[in-house]
Amino acid sequence: MNFALTDQQQQIRDEVAKLCARFDETYWLERDRTATFPEAFFAAMAEGNWLGIAMPEEYGGAGLGITEAAILMQTVAESGACMSGASAIHLNIFGLNPVVVSGTETQKRRMLPPVVAGRDKACFGVTEPNAGLNTTQISTRADRRGDRYMINGTKIWTSTAQVANKILLLARTTPLDRVQRHSHGLTLFYTTLDRAHAEVRLIHKMGRHAVDSNMVFFEDMEVPEEDRIGEEGEGFRTLLHGLNPERVLVAAEAIGIGHAGLARASRYARERVVFGRPIGQNQGIQHPLAKCWAELEAARLMVMKAAWLYDQGLPCGAEANAAKYLAGEAGFRACEQAVMTHGGMGYAQEYHVERYLRESLIPRIAPVSPQLILSYLAERVLDLPKSY
Amino acid sequence: MKILVPVKRVVDYNVKVRVKADGTGIETAGVKMSMNPFDEIGVEEAVRLKEKGAATEIVAVSMGVPQCAETIRTALAMGADRGILVETDAELQPLAVAKLLKAIAEKEQPKLIILGKQAIDDDMNATGQMLAALLGWPQGTFASKITIEGDGITVTREVDGGLETVALTLPAIITTDLRLNEPRYASLPNIMKARKKPIDNLKPADLGVDPKPRLTTVKVAEPPKRKAGVKVGSVAELVEKLKTEAKVI
Numbered sequence: 001m002n003f004a005l006t007d008q009q010q011q012i013r014d015e016v017a018k019l020c021a022r023f024d025e026t027y028w029l030e031r032d033r034t035a036t037f038p039e040a041f042f043a044a045m046a047e048g049n050w051l052g053i054a055m056p057e058e059y060g061g062a063g064l065g066i067t068e069a070a071i072l073m074q075t076v077a078e079s080g081a082c083m084s085g086a087s088a089i090h091l092n093i094f095g096l097n098p099v100v101v102s103g104t105e106t107q108k109r110r111m112l113p114p115v116v117a118g119r120d121k122a123c124f125g126v127t128e129p130n131a132g133l134n135t136t137q138i139s140t141r142a143d144r145r146g147d148r149y150m151i152n153g154t155k156i157w158t159s160t161a162q163v164a165n166k167i168l169l170l171a172r173t174t175p176l177d178r179v180q181r182h183s184h185g186l187t188l189f190y191t192t193l194d195r196a197h198a199e200v201r202l203i204h205k206m207g208r209h210a211v212d213s214n215m216v217f218f219e220d221m222e223v224p225e226e227d228r229i230g231e232e233g234e235g236f237r238t239l240l241h242g243l244n245p246e247r248v249l250v251a252a253e254a255i256g257i258g259h260a261g262l263a264r265a266s267r268y269a270r271e272r273v274v275f276g277r278p279i280g281q282n283q284g285i286q287h288p289l290a291k292c293w294a295e296l297e298a299a300r301l302m303v304m305k306a307a308w309l310y311d312q313g314l315p316c317g318a319e320a321n322a323a324k325y326l327a328g329e330a331g332f333r334a335c336e337q338a339v340m341t342h343g344g345m346g347y348a349q350e351y352h353v354e355r356y357l358r359e360s361l362i363p364r365i366a367p368v369s370p371q372l373i374l375s376y377l378a379e380r381v382l383d384l385p386k387s388y
Numbered sequence: 389m390k391i392l393v394p395v396k397r398v399v400d401y402n403v404k405v406r407v408k409a410d411g412t413g414i415e416t417a418g419v420k421m422s423m424n425p426f427d428e429i430g431v432e433e434a435v436r437l438k439e440k441g442a443a444t445e446i447v448a449v450s451m452g453v454p455q456c457a458e459t460i461r462t463a464l465a466m467g468a469d470r471g472i473l474v475e476t477d478a479e480l481q482p483l484a485v486a487k488l489l490k491a492i493a494e495k496e497q498p499k500l501i502i503l504g505k506q507a508i509d510d511d512m513n514a515t516g517q518m519l520a521a522l523l524g525w526p527q528g529t530f531a532s533k534i535t536i537e538g539d540g541i542t543v544t545r546e547v548d549g550g551l552e553t554v555a556l557t558l559p560a561i562i563t564t565d566l567r568l569n570e571p572r573y574a575s576l577p578n579i580m581k582a583r584k585k586p587i588d589n590l591k592p593a594d595l596g597v598d599p600k601p602r603l604t605t606v607k608v609a610e611p612p613k614r615k616a617g618v619k620v621g622s623v624a625e626l627v628e629k630l631k632t633e634a635k636v637i
Contacts, residue, residue, distance in 0.1 A: 007458045008579065011465065014422065015574045048575040062576050273616055 003301075005071070012053075012068055013075050019044055020079030025352050028084050031210035032355055037163045038088050038210055041081065046118025051092040054245075056100060059112035065311035066245045069093055070252035070303055077256025078263075080352065083359040084210040086253040087159055091122045094249055095168055097242035099190055102230035111190055115166075123164035123193065125155040125216060126239065133372055135170070136182035136236060140218065142171035142189070149173070149189070149228070151197075151221040157366070161200045162212040167193040169223075170235050179233075188235035189227050197221035207358025244320040245310055246367060251303045251323040254331030254363035258296045261331075261338030261356045265289055268342050268351075285341060292334040299326035318381045325373040328364035335360040389536075389558075390445045391434045392498040393468060394489055395427040397452060397459040398509040407610045414509075414608060423459045425571075426504025428466075429564040432571040433534065434502055435467035442536045443500070445469050449492055451480055457587055464582035465574035471587035472496075476599055478592070484599040486518035491595035493523060498559065500541070505530050505563040516563035526556040529563040 023041045054069040055061025076085045114120035131137040140153025174185030199217040230238040269280030302323040309316035338353040339346035378384040400422040406415045437443040448463035450456035451474040460471035506513035520527035528543030535542045545552045546565045592599045620626045630637045
């Protein structure tokens, strides 16, 4: 067993950290305050070709694994960019995995290079207001008209839809009452987000104002057949390929935020003097922070294990879910403790930890809730009866 | 023109350095190591010369433990063409490094050797000067600007109270100062390409050099702890404290 990063992984971490250092806390605070997409950061990541880290080499990527992508995402979040930085590039990094797995050669040549180069920005249209985690119940329809499909329906929590030009979209092509299994009859598309037929409405939310989240209303949006990924009716299975790596990346992002919060909290605890001594000299301050570190590092090991399993082509469902759960909780707790360590100052924006705390709830809740992960582990690992 | 760029593996500049309990040196086990920042400036300058067409090949050299190969890889990712690792467990002091570099220079025949003016770990500021003396080459140390014209090189040096410009004839030694350039970030494709660039492995014996240290470290100790400062409420209070407590005015 070897827990050390390889030279190359260490180098990735170092170089990404250097790049992120160009975008300091004031940059991210300003993006959050003004709710503006971090275009300069996105462009810098694209320029260094970091967006292609896990994409195959023949389409402009670096052909590295999810392990490297996770290291990248943790480093970005840890720089203080948190989810504002991570979510800005998240979909370019791995969102197009279904195209890599199920796309035709022509589709890959057409779709992947622009995303790797950052010329295309993609968003994700899966979740719906009335379906949530019960994905097979989605009601957005794709009706076939000759060599085209007509999309009608509503998606929710579609991040970056304000700035994206492409969308990875899941829609029902065969009605629920005419399929044998609920997971059948769903089809995946990667297509142009045609704003003439798709209304994108911003959701006002708690944090990560720099990266928008939206409801998207489709009305007769046409999608050509060549934008369909995989077979008709097989969309759910196509999508499933990307779920475990996505959990790994989100978990890595949560750990990055947690460490960012912990670093700020420790620094403040060392420097802030009350009653003639630094507050960090008190065990009441020390112990909660030390516990956060232990939890974050334990979660990180699970993230790395899940990433390693995925890269080896081994099953990783339990580990990827456990990693997302542990990291989501640990990241949140570290940010909460960071605010508490700062006392009143923790509530002030200029100390940044309140932003971390707001953003740390995202990887805790998304893309799957902690409760559903526990149900999954109970059912799949402990062989307990399904509860829902 | 071939350029030789020595790169040293040192404790990362962000790491809080700790002295070993027995006072024999500093703790390096489990500590993050990086390329000496002044050497990074050297690599950057070499790469810029190559991009301008003034250089044809850049060879990065590092010496010490096998992990120094990582430092060479960093140089390769920035744009160096190949690496030479001189592997040894011996503690390397400037004179030994200069002798090893001299042997490599005789083999490789570079026109220019660009070193960091000093390493941030031992702050010796000696290797470049020693190497120039051993090779009998001209040296332009603490360079903040260099210009190559034909067989000559003009070096602007940062000296006390101003700048000094010297003209050297190639082959020559340059040591870099902080303001020579700002090193680039390696892009992912360049990190990937660096994996495929060759690194030669040598031992000091292959170069006919005995790297045995000539100096003995007697003791390493931490500087005395600084006491926390105080915040003052007004200029009057500050002046008062400077007079009565600090007794500096």
